[in-house]
Amino acid sequence: MKEALETQRSFVNSWECDENAHMNIQFYWKRFGDAAQIFFHLNTSHLQSWVDRHVRYHSELMMGSNTIVRSARTFQENKVVHHLINGDTGDLSATAIDLYPAALAGAAPALNQIPADSEARSLPHAPLLPFDTQATIRNGSGLVSLRCVVAPMECDAQGVLLDQYHVARFSDAASHLWQHLGVSRQWLRQSNLGTVAVEMKASRHDEARVGVMLEVVTWVEEIRAKTLTFRHQVSDMATGRPLYSGAVTALLMDLKTRKAVELPDIMRQPTTG
Numbered sequence: 001m002k003e004a005l006e007t008q009r010s011f012v013n014s015w016e017c018d019e020n021a022h023m024n025i026q027f028y029w030k031r032f033g034d035a036a037q038i039f040f041h042l043n044t045s046h047l048q049s050w051v052d053r054h055v056r057y058h059s060e061l062m063m064g065s066n067t068i069v070r071s072a073r074t075f076q077e078n079k080v081v082h083h084l085i086n087g088d089t090g091d092l093s094a095t096a097i098d099l100y101p102a103a104l105a106g107a108a109p110a111l112n113q114i115p116a117d118s119e120a121r122s123l124p125h126a127p128l129l130p131f132d133t134q135a136t137i138r139n140g141s142g143l144v145s146l147r148c149v150v151a152p153m154e155c156d157a158q159g160v161l162l163d164q165y166h167v168a169r170f171s172d173a174a175s176h177l178w179q180h181l182g183v184s185r186q187w188l189r190q191s192n193l194g195t196v197a198v199e200m201k202a203s204r205h206d207e208a209r210v211g212v213m214l215e216v217v218t219w220v221e222e223i224r225a226k227t228l229t230f231r232h233q234v235s236d237m238a239t240g241r242p243l244y245s246g247a248v249t250a251l252l253m254d255l256k257t258r259k260a261v262e263l264p265d266i267m268r269q270p271t272t273g
Contacts, residue, residue, distance in 0.1 A: 004070035007035035020194035045106035130242035133217035142219030145173035
């Protein structure tokens with residue numbers, strides 16, 4: 001993106017990598033979160049909080065890689081596109097599109113169109129709406145995939161949970177969904193496979209603050225030959241208030257070849273009625 005501003009530079013630390021030996025999704029969102037804040041500063045405009053973020057993962061980032069994020073406004077006045085680049089190879093590692101509640105002011109030039117490599121493929125363009133998660137539990141298609149409490153170290157200066165840690169919970173919750181479908185961690189180790197997200201989006205409904213008890217409910221939307229699309233919803237356990245929604249398209253990756261494989265026959269189709 002020639003029109004883009006450089007908004008973040010970093011380095012993939014060993015503690016940012018997961019069981020697949022590549023950078024975990026939460027740290028992509030950490031970089032995009034930093035880039036968004038710095039973009040507003042460089043663009044001399046008032047900082048806004050996005051209402052929806054769509055991310056595509058294009059290539060893996062391994063321990064020791066340099067990373068660079070470049071960001072640009074789009075012709076749609078309330079969107080910003082981020083490109084996360086492998087600083088060693090120049091390869092595109094991930095893209096993000098942030099949707100804001102109001103038009104963006106400032107002097108930064110705008111893209112004539114959203115790059116094709118950033119556009120949604122398997123997930124909806126529109127923000128996700130809160131869902132009746134208890135219905136998914138009752139009919140057997142969903143499960144409670146995570147329960148936890150928001151810690152101070154996970155929050156910003158105002159005590160609000162950072163997006164990185166919402167996505168960290170999505171990462172942890174996904175493991176419980178795979179197991180619910182019959183793909184256990186033991187089977188994955190024996191098969192030398194890993195579970196990998198290739199596309200994600202998240203929509204904000206309300207703030208999660210320090211000390212709030214969170215519950216994540218996860219359910220399947222579609223199973224294809226090589227990919228699985230599923231949803232997460234984060235709620236306040238005490239009130240039932242929806243806070244954050246996520247959608248993920250994921251696959252199984254051969255950890256030797258680093259290529260996608262077909263989903264196994266052992267996977268159980270979730271009950272839908």
